[in-house]
Amino acid sequence: MLPLLLLVGCSGTPVCPPCASDQPGAVVLAPWEAALLAGTLEDLRAGVRITGERGFGICSGRTECESFVGPTSQGPLPEGHWFVRAEFEVPSVGEGWTVLFHVTCTTNPGSPNASTQVHDRAYPVKYTGREGTYRLQPLWKIQSPYVNGPRSCTFSLTPVRPDGVRGEPWTGAYETAGPTASLQP
Numbered sequence: 702m703l704p705l706l707l708l709v710g711c712s713g714t715p716v717c718p719p720c721a722s723d724q725p726g727a728v729v730l731a732p733w734e735a736a737l738l739a740g741t742l743e744d745l746r747a748g749v750r751i752t753g754e755r756g757f758g759i760c761s762g763r764t765e766c767e768s769f770v771g772p773t774s775q776g777p778l779p780e781g782h783w784f785v786r787a788e789f790e791v792p793s794v795g796e797g798w799t800v801l802f803h804v805t806c807t808t809n810p811g812s813p814n815a816s817t818q819v820h821d822r823a824y825p826v827k828y829t830g831r832e833g834t835y836r837l838q839p840l841w842k843i844q845s846p847y848v849n850g851p852r853s854c855t856f857s858l859t860p861v862r863p864d865g866v867r868g869e870p871w872t873g874a875y876e877t878a879g880p881t882a883s884l885q886p
Contacts, residue, residue, distance in 0.1 A: 744792045748868055749800060749826065749860035752834045756788045757858060757871045764839060772873030780846060784839030785873065787858050791835050793828045797863030800824050802840050803870075806854035808847065809879075816849075823861075843877065850879040 730738070751757045759774060760766035763782045770778070791798050804820040826835050841856060853876050860868040 741794055745794055747792070748862055749789050749791050749798055751871060752788045752790055756834075758786065758873055759783055759843070759875055760786050760838070763842075766838065770875075772871065774875040777851070777876045777878040778843065778845040783843035783845060783875075785841040785843070785856055786836070786838035787840060787871075788834045788836045788838075789826075789860075791826050791828045793831075795863045796827070798826050799861040800826055800837070801859040801861060801867075802837075802856070803859070804841050804854060804856045806852055808852045809850040810853045812850075843875065845877040846880050847877040848880055852877045852879075 755766070755769045758772040759770040759778070761768045761770070761781055761783055763784070766786060770783075785804075787800070787802075789800070800823070802820075802822050802824065804818075806818045807815055808818070809815045820841070824837060829835050840858070843854075853874070855872065855874045857870040857872045859870040862868070
């Protein structure tokens with residue numbers, strides 16, 4: 702009966718994925734091993750992931766998040782100091798987890814003297830314990846108004862597995878006004 706079940710369960714049809722025993726060097730787990738590793742495999746497959754509703758986005762303040770705006774500002778940010786932050790969990794196994802931070806800012810968008818700034822940085826990240834989250838703040842400092850003119854920026858944080866496969870990026874955007882000219886009497 703068992704050979705018949707294996708034949709039906711692993712017939713190689715497009716609906717059935719290849720059986721582990723058909724793969725060269727494949728490891729077949731006993732049920733008790735699979736049960737022990739289920740949580741670890743789930744954590745590993747989830748990869749680097751944002752923690753909570755305030756896990757990725759813009760905060761007011763210089764280094765501490767005084768108030769959280771979210772990943773995208775609704776219109777220009779009010780006057781003050783702001784920054785982009787990320788809080789996330791990293792799988793408890795494996796080394797070589799990374800996140801890639803990217804920012805593109807255009808100053809004076811739509812004008813002849815528009816300029817673009819691009820910033821990229823990779824951060825190696827690691828597991829911080831069962832109750833811990835990995836925090837990167839400030840990833841990018843923001844001053845509003847921006848001294849060189851109105852500014853429009855987009856930013857993203859992309860998780861990368863140890864094998865180099867990139868996950869879906871988390872994205873955000875913000876705007877700042879330019880300096881206001883003081884009125885002379």
